[in-house]
Amino acid sequence: MFKNLINGEWLDGAAVSRNINPSDTRDLVGEYAQADAAQAELAITAATAAFPAWSLSTPQQRFDILDAVGTEILARRAELGDLLAREEGKTLPEAIGEAGRAGYIFKFFAGEALRPGGETMPSVRPGVGVEVTREAIGVVGLITPWNFPIAIPAWKIAPALAYGNCVVFKPADLVPGSAWALAEILSRSGLPAGVFNLVMGRGSVVGEKLLHDPRVAAISFTGSVATGQKVATAAVARMAKFQLEMGGKNPMVVLDDADLGVAVNAAVNSGFFSTGQRCTASSRLIVTEGIHDRFVAAMVEKMKSLKVDDARKAGTDIGPVVDASQLRQDTDYLGIAQDEGGTLAHGGQRVETNADGAPGFYLTPALITNTTAAMRINKEEVFGPVVSVMRAKNYDEALALANDSPFGLASGIATTSLKHATHFKRHAQAGMVMVNLPTAGVDYHVPFGGRKGSSYGPREQGRHAAEFYTTVKTAYTQA
Ligand SMILES: NC(=O)C1=CN([C@@H]2O[C@H](COP(=O)(O)OP(=O)(O)OC[C@H]3O[C@@H](n4cnc5c(N)ncnc54)[C@H](OP(=O)(O)O)[C@@H]3O)[C@@H](O)[C@H]2O)C=CC1
Numbered sequence: 001m002f003k004n005l006i007n008g009e010w011l012d013g014a015a016v017s018r019n020i021n022p023s024d025t026r027d028l029v030g031e032y033a034q035a036d037a038a039q040a041e042l043a044i045t046a047a048t049a050a051f052p053a054w055s056l057s058t059p060q061q062r063f064d065i066l067d068a069v070g071t072e073i074l075a076r077r078a079e080l081g082d083l084l085a086r087e088e089g090k091t092l093p094e095a096i097g098e099a100g101r102a103g104y105i106f107k108f109f110a111g112e113a114l115r116p117g118g119e120t121m122p123s124v125r126p127g128v129g130v131e132v133t134r135e136a137i138g139v140v141g142l143i144t145p146w147n148f149p150i151a152i153p154a155w156k157i158a159p160a161l162a163y164g165n166c167v168v169f170k171p172a173d174l175v176p177g178s179a180w181a182l183a184e185i186l187s188r189s190g191l192p193a194g195v196f197n198l199v200m201g202r203g204s205v206v207g208e209k210l211l212h213d214p215r216v217a218a219i220s221f222t223g224s225v226a227t228g229q230k231v232a233t234a235a236v237a238r239m240a241k242f243q244l245e246m247g248g249k250n251p252m253v254v255l256d257d258a259d260l261g262v263a264v265n266a267a268v269n270s271g272f273f274s275t276g277q278r279c280t281a282s283s284r285l286i287v288t289e290g291i292h293d294r295f296v297a298a299m300v301e302k303m304k305s306l307k308v309d310d311a312r313k314a315g316t317d318i319g320p321v322v323d324a325s326q327l328r329q330d331t332d333y334l335g336i337a338q339d340e341g342g343t344l345a346h347g348g349q350r351v352e353t354n355a356d357g358a359p360g361f362y363l364t365p366a367l368i369t370n371t372t373a374a375m376r377i378n379k380e381e382v383f384g385p386v387v388s389v390m391r392a393k394n395y396d397e398a399l400a401l402a403n404d405s406p407f408g409l410a411s412g413i414a415t416t417s418l419k420h421a422t423h424f425k426r427h428a429q430a431g432m433v434m435v436n437l438p439t440a441g442v443d444y445h446v447p448f449g450g451r452k453g454s455s456y457g458p459r460e461q462g463r464h465a466a467e468f469y470t471t472v473k474t475a476y477t478q479a
């Protein structure tokens with residue numbers, strides 16, 4: 001049984017959760033502790049007690065710890081990637097890549113611990129000096145989703161610690177394995193007891209405790225819009241700082257002048273890789289008249305070559321959906337899209353067993369054509385390997401359709417026109433814009449986040465992470 005880490009000790013939970021491999025549902029990855037509210041309370045108490053000393057730790061101490069954690073993750077990325085692929089279902093190369101990304105994130109924020117910055121300036125009053133510095137905010141509650149079981153925890157935990165905060169980390173119940181492995185590395189890193197706490201357990205129990213405890217100064221959340229709204233309501237009620245990364249309905253515009261191969265590769269990658277379970281996935285393809293039919297035909301040809309199989313098997317392009325509930329959501333939307341008048345051009349078949357006969361949550365990637373902006377398939381996040389195509393008369397209509405969404409995370413365009421690429425970068429209503437690239441698969445050293453219903457609060461990742469994990473102090477001194 002894998003236990004929770006609270007105040008430097010490994011503790012049994014109040015219950016046990018079974019971590020199941022979605023590629024083969026007979027395979028039990030492990031049994032993991034599930035905390036109750038009392039155990040979450042213990043973790044918050046430990047983090048609160050550890051904060052005064054940790055917030056005053058030196059940049060060297062923080063650098064050494066975070067750098068060592070990054071080094072170990074990178075050295076073990078194949079093993080950590082294997083565990084990740086086994087519990088979440090993304091392919092082994094994707095999972096190893098994600099583990100590597102987590103390692104580099106720790107190294108990036110190790111460096112940031114050495115670059116605290118600050119400003120000094122004269123006051124407008126004679127003889128007075130002004131210093132502007134950043135300080136840690138306190139205990140932060142980190143609530144993460146299942147689709148990036150090690151990278152998202154890393155990009156919340158590493159900056160939190162780098163800037164001197166103490167952490168209570170609640171991973172998604174579906175993927176405790178990667179979270180536990182990361183916590184185990186952190187437990188040997190030299191962090192004082194209580195600075196980092198792992199509290200595996202249900203969102204409705206542990207997550208809710210973090211939202212409502214007045215000692216938790218800030219909440220960083222990634223997950224669904226519905227839960228994000230709960231986080232916001234609870235945090236505002238007690239004036240806690242919060243940051244939300246939620247859904248996307250990311251468009252990719254394909255213009256007549258696009259390189260067909262580039263456009264198809266970008267659309268297949270960002271629509272279907274990681275089984276479409278990325279908030280940055282391109283789920284709306286907006287294609288201009290002159291290339292529409294050639295593009296759809298090339299997409300279908302490419303999709304025929306995609307191998308849907310066990311996530312850890314060599315040659316698999318698309319692993320299973322994460323669980324039965326997400327699979328139901330995906331197939332429900334396939335039905336909704338067709339009922340609304342869309343055409344299932346390819347895929348969308350439920351596959352009960354993989355090539356070796358193992359039962360899993362397999363679904364072949366689906367392309368739905370003849371859709372319009374009014375359809376639910378173009379408004380609501382599916383979070384699976386389901387992509388729709390809309391026709392546009394020209395660039396202007398394509399841009400308008402791309403921006404016609406309650407979400408605004410990532411937006412892409414495939415074009416060889418510098419004029420259109422430049423205009424799109426300026427006018428796409430999204431936090432991230434990609435030209436001739438997939439909308440998914442972002443760098444780890446630059447800001448990540450969106451607009452409208454996708455995100456709320458300061459950006460994550462890169463140097464911008466300091467905005468959330470620190471608070472600004474302005475000090476005046478009369479000489
Ligand atoms: N933007 C993104 O990256 C993601 C978007 N999604 C979207 O969300 C849909 C549903 O996925 P799901 O996993 O249910 O997403 P949730 O928003 O329910 O889960 C995200 C995290 O929030 C926790 N949580 C759940 N309820 C609460 C609560 N009341 N208070 C505090 N924390 C809570 C979850 O815990 P627990 O796991 O224990 O329930 C998990 O750790 C997907 O189909 C997809 O559309 C999902 C994942 C990532």
Ligand SMILES: O=C(O)CCC(=O)C(=O)O
Binds near residue numbers: 278279280442
């Ligand atoms: O596309 C990426 O690299 C990141 C996606 C992500 O963070 C998410 O899906 O939650």
